[in-house]
Amino acid sequence: MASTAELTVDSSLKISEYADLFGFPAEAVLAAVQEQSRKNLKQFYTVSELAERWSMTRQGANYVLREFQAKVVNLGTGKQRRSLRIPGDVVARIERQNTQLLQL
Helix, strand or coil: CCCHHHCCCCCCCCHHHHHHHHCCCHHHHHHHHHHHHHHCCCCEECHHHHHHHCCCCHHHHHHHHHHCCCCCEECCCCCCCCCEEEEHHHHHHHHHHHCCCCCC
């Protein structure tokens, strides 16, 4: 772990370092972080919300949804109306599958 002289507000620590800092098992800290992440998921997202969340265009978000064969709810009426809602668990699955470990 870095010395306190090197730490800033923007410093990052590993889960194991947070665990050591507060005297908890690393597995407990990881479980708490994962549980909090699940609580932060909305029940449904619009394509526009996902585009903003993923820092891309609506077309890009639609492409990601197609690539991951996401099941969505269409609340639109008629043949020309699309009002898609994407379940939060689908969003979590896409983000989990698309998350990669950064190789430095």
